[in-house]
Amino acid sequence: MRFHVLTLFPDAFRFIADYSVLGRAIQHGLLSVTATDIRQFATDRHGTADDYQFGGGPGMVMKPEPVFAAVDAARETLPASQRERTPIILTSPQGRTLNQEMVNEFAAAPGLVIICGHYAGVDERIRQGLVTHEVSIGDYVLTGGELAAMVIIDAVSRFVPEVVGSEENVREDSITSGLLQHPLYTRPAEFRGMNTPDVLRSGNHAEIERWRRRQSLERTLRLRPDLLATASLTNSDRVFLAGLGWPGDGP
Numbered sequence: 001m002r003f004h005v006l007t008l009f010p011d012a013f014r015f016i017a018d019y020s021v022l023g024r025a026i027q028h029g030l031l032s033v034t035a036t037d038i039r040q041f042a043t044d045r046h047g048t049a050d051d052y053q054f055g056g057g058p059g060m061v062m063k064p065e066p067v068f069a070a071v072d073a074a075r076e077t078l079p080a081s082q083r084e085r086t087p088i089i090l091t092s093p094q095g096r097t098l099n100q101e102m103v104n105e106f107a108a109a110p111g112l113v114i115i116c117g118h119y120a121g122v123d124e125r126i127r128q129g130l131v132t133h134e135v136s137i138g139d140y141v142l143t144g145g146e147l148a149a150m151v152i153i154d155a156v157s158r159f160v161p162e163v164v165g166s167e168e169n170v171r172e173d174s175i176t177s178g179l180l181q182h183p184l185y186t187r188p189a190e191f192r193g194m195n196t197p198d199v200l201r202s203g204n205h206a207e208i209e210r211w212r213r214r215q216s217l218e219r220t221l222r223l224r225p226d227l228l229a230t231a232s233l234t235n236s237d238r239v240f241l242a243g244l245g246w247p248g249d250g251p
Contacts, residue, residue, distance in 0.1 A: 001160045002111035003033045003153050004074040005146075006067065008049060008118050010035035012146040022154065025163040033153060034074075038062075041069035050119055059120025067115060067126050074113045082110040088132045089114045089152065090122065091145030095134030098152065100175050102135070106152070107159035114152060116145030178231040180224055182215040214240055221246055 005013060013035035016022050025031040039047035043065050050060040075083050087109055096102065106112055115122070115131070127134070137148045158164050170176060185196040199211045217237055220227050221244055228241070228248060241248060 001031050001107075001157065002078070003031070003156075004077070004111065004113045005033065005035045005116065005149050005153075006038050006070045006074065006113065007035055007116040007144075007146055007149070008038055008062075009116075009144065009146055010037045013150070016150065016153070021163065022157055025157060025160070028162075030160055030163050031157055034077075036070055036074065038066050038070050041066040041073065053120065057120070061120055062118055062122040062126070064123040064125045064129075067122065068130060071113060071115070071130055078111065085109055086111050086113060088130055090117060090127065090131040090134045091115070091136070091148035091152075092117050092121070092134045093136050093139070093141050095136040097139070098135050098137050098155070102133075103152075103155045104159070106156045112152070112156065114145075114149045116149050118144045175227075177216075179216045179227060180220045182212040182219065213237070217241055218244060 007013070013033060016033050017026055022031065022033075026033060039049050042048050042063075048063070049066050050062050053059070053061050071088060075086070078086060087106060089106075089112055091114065115126070135148070135152060137151050142148060158170055161167070164170050173181060185200055189196045189201065197211065199207050202208070217240055220231070221241060225246070228246065233241070233248075238246075238248060
């Protein structure tokens with residue numbers, strides 16, 4: 001998986017190479033993360049990448065020329081067969097909120113080109129002529145799109161084979177499975193008066209799986225009931241949830 005990040009602050013991405021999971025994946029050739037300074041593609045000797053708004057208003061706007069040129073250069077590094085299949089993402093508070101469905105879509109692509117928004121925003125022609133996806137990581141505003149780009153890279157990288165040790169771990173994670181994860185325990189069995197549930201030490205794997213499923217359902221109902229609308233539920237799940245007061249479709 002190849003990530004091409006176009007940014008005004010490429011040094012912000014240096015830490016990814018040292019980050020435990022992603023760093024190892026990069027060293028083993030499973031991922032590549034290239035952060036390119038948009039200013040390299042400016043049309044003047046000062047490397048100007050922003051300008052005042054037409055019509056007036058507070059804040060500077062990222063210029064179209066260097067962004068278009070930076071995207072063109074990133075595309076040239078891709079095999080011709082992959083260029084049309086590579087999403088061009090703009091990090092923006094106006095974008096769709098990042099969710100697991102979107103992460104799965106991006107993970108199926110050969111790579112991603114991510115434009116980090118900055119200042120008051122980008123020239124509208126970047127949206128019109130370049131971007132295939134606008135992505136927000138939440139309903140708040142950051143000082144720049146670099147952190148949002150890192151979130152996207154991290155979330156997508158987990159679905160690249162061998163980046164995370166076990167594919168089963170990825171499939172069973174919270175949200176990925178469609179439900180929140182069940183409670184987790186490790187040694188010691190008792191800690192400060194808090195005990196590990198007996199069922200987890202029983203050795204009865206069928207009962208353990210039943211307990212975990214029900215804990216996952218209960219936690220999802222309590223914390224993220226909206227997920228149940230699209231979760232894959234069995235009749236038994238629905239009966240259990242109905243007993244907890246879930247106003248669903250029933251068994």
